[in-house]
Amino acid sequence: MTVTHALARWSxxxxxxxxxxxxxxxxxxxxxxxxxxWAAVEYGGAMVAGIxxxxxxxxxxxxxxxxxxxxxxxxxTMARAVDRDQGTADLLQSAYAIEARGPSADAPLEQVxxxxxxxxxxxxxxxxxxxxxxxxxxxxxxxxxxxxxLVFLVAATEHGSQTAIAEPVAPTxxxxxxxxxxxxxxxxxxxxxxxxxxxxxxRAEAKxxxxxxxxxxxxxxxxxxxxxxxxxxxxxxxxxxxxxxxxMPSPExxxxxxxxxxxxxxxxxxxxxxxxxxxxxxxEAMRRASxxxxxxxxxxxxxxxxxxxxxxxxxxxxxxxxGASGAQDPAAKAAHxxxxxxxxxxxxxxxxxxxxxxxxxxxxxxxxxxxMREQPKPSSGDGSQDKAEQARRMxxxxxxxxxxxxxxxxxxxxxxxxxxxxxxxxxxxxxxxGQMMGQGQMPGMGQMPGQGQMPGNGQMPGxGQMPGxGQMPGNGQMPGNPGPPTGxxxxGQGQMPxxxxxxxxxxxxxxxxxxxxxxxxxxxxAGTSGTSSxxxxxxxxxxxxxxxxxxxxxxxxxxxAVRAIAELTAGAHTPTGFGRVRDHYEAxxxxxxxxxxxxxxxxxLIQRYFTVLRNHESPEVQ
Amino acid sequence: xxxxxxxxxxxxxxxxxxxxxxxxxAVAAASSALRAVLAELGTVxxxxxxxxxxxxxxxxAGGNVLIEGAPGLGKTLLVRTLADVVDVTASRIQFTPYLMxxxxxxxxxxxRDAEGRSTLEFRAxxxxxxLVLADEIIRATPKTQSAVLEAMQEHSxxxxxxxxxxxxxxxxxxxxNNIEMEGTYPLPEAQLDRFLxxxxxxxxxxxxxxxxxxATTGDRVMKARxxxxxxxxxxxxxxVRQIVIAPHVADAAARMTMATHPGQAGAPEKxxxxxxxxxxxxxxxxLLLAGRASALxxxxxxxxxxxxxxxxxPVLRHRMILGFDATLDGITTxxxxxxxxxxVS
Numbered sequence: 001m002t003v004t005h006a007l008a009r010w011s012x013x014x015x016x017x018x019x020x021x022x023x024x025x026x027x028x029x030x031x032x033x034x035x036x037x038w039a040a041v042e043y044g045g046a047m048v049a050g051i052x053x054x055x056x057x058x059x060x061x062x063x064x065x066x067x068x069x070x071x072x073x074x075x076x077t078m079a080r081a082v083d084r085d086q087g088t089a090d091l092l093q094s095a096y097a098i099e100a101r102g103p104s105a106d107a108p109l110e111q112v113x114x115x116x117x118x119x120x121x122x123x124x125x126x127x128x129x130x131x132x133x134x135x136x137x138x139x140x141x142x143x144x145x146x147x148x149x150l151v152f153l154v155a156a157t158e159h160g161s162q163t164a165i166a167e168p169v170a171p172t173x174x175x176x177x178x179x180x181x182x183x184x185x186x187x188x189x190x191x192x193x194x195x196x197x198x199x200x201x202x203r204a205e206a207k208x209x210x211x212x213x214x215x216x217x218x219x220x221x222x223x224x225x226x227x228x229x230x231x232x233x234x235x236x237x238x239x240x241x242x243x244x245x246x247x248m249p250s251p252e253x254x255x256x257x258x259x260x261x262x263x264x265x266x267x268x269x270x271x272x273x274x275x276x277x278x279x280x281x282x283x284e285a286m287r288r289a290s291x292x293x294x295x296x297x298x299x300x301x302x303x304x305x306x307x308x309x310x311x312x313x314x315x316x317x318x319x320x321x322x323g324a325s326g327a328q329d330p331a332a333k334a335a336h337x338x339x340x341x342x343x344x345x346x347x348x349x350x351x352x353x354x355x356x357x358x359x360x361x362x363x364x365x366x367x368x369x370x371x372m373r374e375q376p377k378p379s380s381g382d383g384s385q386d387k388a389e390q391a392r393r394m395x396x397x398x399x400x401x402x403x404x405x406x407x408x409x410x411x412x413x414x415x416x417x418x419x420x421x422x423x424x425x426x427x428x429x430x431x432x433x434g435q436m437m438g439q440g441q442m443p444g445m446g447q448m449p450g451q452g453q454m455p456g457n458g459q460m461p462g463x464g465q466m467p468g469x470g471q472m473p474g475n476g477q478m479p480g481n482p483g484p485p486t487g488x489x490x491x492g493q494g495q496m497p498x499x500x501x502x503x504x505x506x507x508x509x510x511x512x513x514x515x516x517x518x519x520x521x522x523x524x525x526a527g528t529s530g531t532s533s534x535x536x537x538x539x540x541x542x543x544x545x546x547x548x549x550x551x552x553x554x555x556x557x558x559x560x561a562v563r564a565i566a567e568l569t570a571g572a573h574t575p576t577g578f579g580r581v582r583d584h585y586e587a588x589x590x591x592x593x594x595x596x597x598x599x600x601x602x603x604x605l606i607q608r609y610f611t612v613l614r615n616h617e618s619p620e621v622q
Numbered sequence: 623x624x625x626x627x628x629x630x631x632x633x634x635x636x637x638x639x640x641x642x643x644x645x646x647x648a649v650a651a652a653s654s655a656l657r658a659v660l661a662e663l664g665t666v667x668x669x670x671x672x673x674x675x676x677x678x679x680x681x682x683a684g685g686n687v688l689i690e691g692a693p694g695l696g697k698t699l700l701v702r703t704l705a706d707v708v709d710v711t712a713s714r715i716q717f718t719p720y721l722m723x724x725x726x727x728x729x730x731x732x733x734r735d736a737e738g739r740s741t742l743e744f745r746a747x748x749x750x751x752x753l754v755l756a757d758e759i760i761r762a763t764p765k766t767q768s769a770v771l772e773a774m775q776e777h778s779x780x781x782x783x784x785x786x787x788x789x790x791x792x793x794x795x796x797x798x799n800n801i802e803m804e805g806t807y808p809l810p811e812a813q814l815d816r817f818l819x820x821x822x823x824x825x826x827x828x829x830x831x832x833x834x835x836x837a838t839t840g841d842r843v844m845k846a847r848x849x850x851x852x853x854x855x856x857x858x859x860x861x862v863r864q865i866v867i868a869p870h871v872a873d874a875a876a877r878m879t880m881a882t883h884p885g886q887a888g889a890p891e892k893x894x895x896x897x898x899x900x901x902x903x904x905x906x907x908x909l910l911l912a913g914r915a916s917a918l919x920x921x922x923x924x925x926x927x928x929x930x931x932x933x934x935x936p937v938l939r940h941r942m943i944l945g946f947d948a949t950l951d952g953i954t955t956x957x958x959x960x961x962x963x964x965x966v967s
Contacts, residue, residue, distance in 0.1 A: 076870075089917070089926030094868035108643030109923040113866050116646065116923070 003095040003117045007075035007082075010128045014078065017132045018071040026064050028140040032147030033060060039154045082128050091117050092124075179217065181398055186213050188391040189232070192239055195384045199246045202384070205239035208232075209391075226402055233395045240388035247385055248277060254284040259295075262288065263302035263350070267310040270346045271339055275372040282365040289358050296353050300361065303350025311343040342368060586610040644861055646923065652858045653921035656682065658849045659707050660919075666703045666846045667696050668837065669830025675919070676821040676936050677704065677795060681753075683915040684859050685818025685908065686774050686794040688940060695823045696834075697797045701755040708850045711789075713751035715770075717762035719805065723769035727779040728786070744781060749773045752789055752852075756796040760806040770794060771813050791859055811899070811943055818908050819933070820940035858918070865914035866924040872910065874927045874966060878934060879906040881962045882942050890961040896948035897958060901941035908937045927967075935959050 033056030040049035073081070079092035095117030103110040192198060193206035209232040216228035249257075249265065257265065262285055269278040285303070289296035318336050349364035404413065589610065593603045656678065663674040673689070677700060680687035689697050698714060705712030715726050728747035734740050748754065749770070756770055773779050774794045778787045796817065798809075814820070826834060837844055881889045883900030893900070910925070912933035917925045939955040947953075 083926075089920070089922060089924075089928050090868060090871060091922075091924060091926075093870055094866055094924040094926075097868040097870065098866070107864065107866060108645070109649065109864050109866050112644075112646045112649065112923040 001118070001121060002099055003079075003092060003114065003121065004075060004099045006121045006125070006128075007078045007092065007096055010082070010125075011073040011075055011078040013129045014071075014073045015068075017129065018073075019068060020132055021134060022064050022067045022071070024134045025067070025137060025140055026060055028136065028144035028147070029060050029063070032143040032150075033057065035147035035150045035154075039150050042154050042157075078128070082124050085127065086120075086124055088120065091120065178398065178401070181394065182213060182217055185391055185394045185398065186210060186217075188387050188394070189213060189236065189239075192243070192384045192387050192391070195387075198243055198384045202239045202242035202246060205235045205242060206388075209235035209239060222402070222405075226399070229395070229399055229402065233392070233399065236388065236391055236395060240385070240392060243383075243385045243388050244276070247274075247383075248280055251284075254281065257284075259288065259299045259302045260306070263299065263306035266303060267306035267343065267346060270307070270342045270368065270372070271310050271314060273339070273342065273372045275369050278365070278372060279369050282362075282369065285353075286358065286362050286365070289353055289361065293356055296356060296358055296361075300350045300352070300354025303353060304347050305350075307343045307347035307350060311340055311347075314339055314343070342372060345371070582610065582613055644864060648861060649918065649923045650921060652861050652918055655850055655854060655858060656919045659704075662707045662846045662849050663700070663703055666844045667700045668834050669826040670696055670700065670823065673700065673821055673823050676819050677701075679912055679915040679919065679933065679936075680795075680819045681708070681791070681793050682855070682858050682862055682918075683818055683911040684791060684793075684862070685911060686796070686816065688814070688817040688820040689795060689797045689823060690800050690820065691797070691823025692825070693799060695825070697795075697823065698755060698757060701753055701795050703846045705753045706846045707848060708855050709848045709852055710752035710791075710855065712753040712755065713748040714755040714757060715748045717756060717758045717760075717766065719761055719763060721762050721766050723766050724781070726766065727769050727773070727781055730782050742782075744784070744786065746786070747779075749779055750786070750788060752791060752793065754792075754794045756794055758799060759796040760798045760808050762807065764807050764810075767807065767809065767813070770796070771816060774816050791855060811941075814940045815902055815904050817940060819912060819936035821936050822939070862911070862914045862918055865917050865922075867910060867914070868924065871913070871925050871927055871930065875906050875909040875913070875930055877966045878909065878930065878938075878962055879903070881965055882938060882958075888965060890958075890965040892953070892961045893958055896944055896951070896953045897942050898945045899943040901938055905938055905941045908941075909933060912937050931963050931967075934963055938962070 033053065036056060037049050037053035040052040044052075075096060076093070079096045080090075082088070083090050083092050091113070095114045098110045098114050103114065189206055189210045193203050193210055195203065198206075212228045212232035212235060216225045216232065219225035219228055254262070254265075262281065266278065266281045266285060269281055285299055289299050314336065318332075321332075345364060345368045349361045349368065352358075352364055353361035589598075589606050592598050593606065598606060659678055660671075660674055663678070664671060667674055673696075677687050677689070681704070691697060701712055701714065704710075715721075724747070726747045726749050728745050728750065730742040731745045732740055733743045754770075754773075759767060759770065762770075769779065773788060773792070777790065777792050778785050780786070798806075877888055879901050880886050882893060882897065882905070883889060884894040884897045886900070889900075909930055913925045913929040916929040916932050917923075920929070935956055938959050942955050942958060944953065944955065944958075948958075
């Protein structure tokens with residue numbers, strides 16, 4: 001074996017062993033890098049983790065490369081190392097150089113050198129390649145220790161946050177959910193779920209809500225109970241939407257109606273103040289009227305007749321009630337008068353249609369629809385829709401109470417606050433909302449703060465689609481976006497107080513815009529979208545926020561705002577529309593806050609502004 | 623001029639007069655012979671192993687040696703003993719300021735033959751020896767010094783226009799006293815460069831001094847045996863020049879030479895600061911020659927970098943011209959050579 005071959009073989013063996021040693025010395029650094037990357041993922045996100053991991057990886061690769069360069073062997077350096085270790089005074093180096101060049105004939109001693117080197121190879125071989133030694137350098141040990149500490153800290157923080165989330169916010173408050181109220185709510189929801197007249201989809205949603213309520217009843221912590229209530233609220237809203245959609249006549253059904261039937265349905269919708277239904281039927285009516293003048297005239301006559309018949313029937317019914325009771329309830333009287341007014345307008349529209357003036361008839365129907373949107377819809381009290389609306393109000397009240405209690409109020413005060421909020425159409429008091437108890441929902445995202453959805457708050461029953469009109473305005477979840485309650489008007493819960501002037505809505509049945517505010521129906525304020533002293537950034541320690549987007553309601557309809565201002569300037573009474581305006585503005589401000597459009601230092605100021613406004617309003621304004 | 627002859631015929635090693643290419647055996651024989659010379663020298667010249675080694679290296683490398691040391695340290699004894707050991711003729715020249723060149727080179731003498739005719743006959747001077755001890759060379763005038771230096775360089779002397787070749791191998795071992803420098807003519811650097819090695823003789827230790835006193839004042843006369851003949855000497859000198867030098871060794875010698883020059887790449891900071899002029903290319907030749915001799919003395923057929931390190935001091939110490947700062951700061955050439963070796967390593 002030549003010296004060159006031996007040196008090459010020893011070099012390869014040495015390089016393999018040194019590579020293993022470098023890899024072993026790099027393991028602690030790799031572990032530290034992994035720990036740092038994991039921490040970056042946890043606290044900084046994917047991009048930060050990518051930067052940290054990439055930088056650490058590059059540093060490790062560079063360090064390993066330099067380490068390998070120091071110990072990398074080629075035959076020449078291998079010869080030098082062996083000569084040094086064996087004390088052979090450059091024998092192998094000289095022999096390697098001679099073999100590489102080839103012995104010279106003029107230098108006979110070169111062959112002697114090569115011979116001596118080859119003879120010494122067996123003696124050198126056993127110790128030529130240094131054995132593998134796995135050593136841990138001080139910096140490597142420090143890096144491994146740092147990585148372990150980092151892993152421990154991250155894990156402890158996660159566990160602590162999870163523990164914090166899991167723990168009830170108010171451990172002293174044992175009763176978060178009023179069992180009696182919950183039972184009544186459960187009963188309502190179960191009735192909806194078992195109502196065979198409702199569509200399967202609505203019943204399925206009601207069933208979801210029922211199961212969520214059952215879990216809420218069994219919840220051991222406030223956070224869990226509120227989360228389940230929120231789920232129940234969402235499911236209930238979905239059920240209410242589906243029920244409202246079920247109640248709407250289908251396009252095919254409307255097309256199959258005769259003119260008298262169509263007129264009767266219009267009269268019924270007018271009587272019930274069902275604006276969405278009226279809009280759908282009105283569209284069909286205008287379609288029919290546009291077909292021919294004869295059709296228009298016949299339909300107009302039918303409308304007149306149907307309106308008159310309904311008015312007469314209503315009057316007869318009212319007279320009968322007055323006669324039996326002996327006194328007329330002012331609220332009932334006002335409602336009756338409103339109904340008669342609506343029927344009168346319907347008859348006027350029919351009259352115009354009969355006269356051939358379809359445009360005027362259409363305008364009259366639109367005006368009627370606007371009027372109906374501003375008026376509360378009377379509740380029949382028996383149907384699933386009514387039950388759903390009632391359940392939603394109860395749900396909102398319960399959730400408001402929960403928040404009040406979790407904010408430190410005693411149960412009595414919490415209930416009073418919840419009832420007051422319900423009466424005012426509010427869902428929770430300022431400062432109580434936005435308490436994100438780990439519910440994963442941002443306040444004011446069209447939902448009860450942290451809870452779900454306010455009744456009539458964006459997720460409006462009947463806020464499905466008008467036939468042929470695409471998205472009803474007010475679809476989706478709009479913060480502070482009350483819709484017309486489809487239920488009745490029980491005792492001012494979420495209702496416009498009797499006599500209150502409903503703010504106008506600017507819903508144009510013919511041109512719905514998805515970003516439009518739903519109906520500002522004059523009952524209750526727009527759901528407060530978290531006018532709390534806490535921004536989501538100051539909220540508890542939620543680990544996740546809802547992914548739902550806030551669709552900022554657009555400005556209050558000019559009409560509504562103009563009316564409010566006009567009423568203010570008239571000075572005759574406190575403008576009732578102001579509450580709607582304020583709620584819309586508040587919702588817009590909240591939406592802007594959620595989008596981080598408003599600096600942190602200003603957000604609380606804005607929220608306090610609306611809180612002050614709310615607190616100074618007299619009840620009758622709202 | 624003293625003709626030395628062996629008193630006893632020692633067992634001489636295998637002669638190296640063979641014309642066949644040298645082999646490992648020849649290297650071993652030469653190494654053995656050199657060690658025998660050193661050992662024999664050590665029996666007479668006590669306590670001067672390094673001096674003996676460097677002088678032997680210089681002789682077998684075919685160069686001249688400059689010895690610097692105080693009087694009475696055995697410089698003359700060493701030369702005479704060496705002559706006895708290697709069976710060469712030796713002469714001693716005591717340089718004085720009034721010594722003329724003809725006194726050392728020889729001169730032509732007018733002779734009358736039997737018939738009464740006058741002829742000029744060349745009478746060789748003390749330079750006509752193989753081993754010449756030029757004692758206190760700096761005391762002679764430059765004119766006389768130049769006669770010696772010519773002999774060192776040319777291996778010949780020119781007298782009256784006639785060139786007389788000196789017998790080979792010719793080696794001058796010059797001495798100088800570093801104490802009494804007044805009234806002397808220090809050798810110029812260009813001439814110092816002709817000496818292969820410059821060795822510095824240190825004072826003996828207490829034990830060595832005691833041994834010297836006992837050995838030299840007794841009844842017994844210390845005499846070295848002849849352990850090498852002249853053909854062997856010549857053979858070893860030829861073998862020295864055949865010792866293998868690997869490229870990396872030659873590179874190391876070149877870098878060491880370059881490192882003695884201030885401002886050159888690789889020169890240490892001390893060299894740049896204290897050295898005025900660095901070593902000439904003769905220094906590299908001297909390094910390699912002396913390195914070869916050192917390797918052969920160690921029994922190796924190849925030169926290692928450690929051989930260069932071993933001969934760096936005697937080779938370079940008289941070839942670096944220091945600046946005045948070195949004198950002020952007490953910097954010696956030996957310390958600078960050590961920094962050169964470290965920088966190259």
